[in-house]
Amino acid sequence: MNDFLVEDYRNVVANELLNNELIVGILSNDEIEDVEVSDALIDTHLKAQHYIDGAIEETGSYIMFDLDEVPEYPRDSKQNTYTEVRLYFWLVTHKDMHKYRTKRTEEPFKSARNMFRNDLMAREIKKMFEYKNNLGIAPNHLIYNKIFVPENKDYYGRLLYFTITDWSNKVRNRAVNLYG
16 A cells, blocks of 8 residues: 555646646746746645635636545455545636636647636646546546536636546656655
């Protein structure tokens, strides 16, 4: 059993998000154009925690994410066979800036101009995580992408939920420790 499973996955997920140019552009409102310095978004617009009312302090878009670890045990066994990891993303955007009003002219920004920020982030996250082996040994599966209503009525959001079957430490061990 890996005692650091959730922490390891947090690092992998954060790295994936911070290496996506469009996600970085949306979260930073185009103030960060180089993914090499995108770690400045950690704990400001990218939070490795469940949505907490009051944690958002300024107008903008945010991604919060968290994980559940569920060991699966065969019948009459005390040793787990594999672990199912449940990955949640809460995407929230302030009502005053619900559309992505970028002035950038290169792709993927040009085709994202004037689209809803939460929809763009949800689409990018689905492309990054759905049906890929980048987190575990089996493909990730999107369980749902649904409306999320934060307690703060100035924000609206989406909630994405993936399951990941984890049988191996090799992928997580490649992550850079961003939260430790």
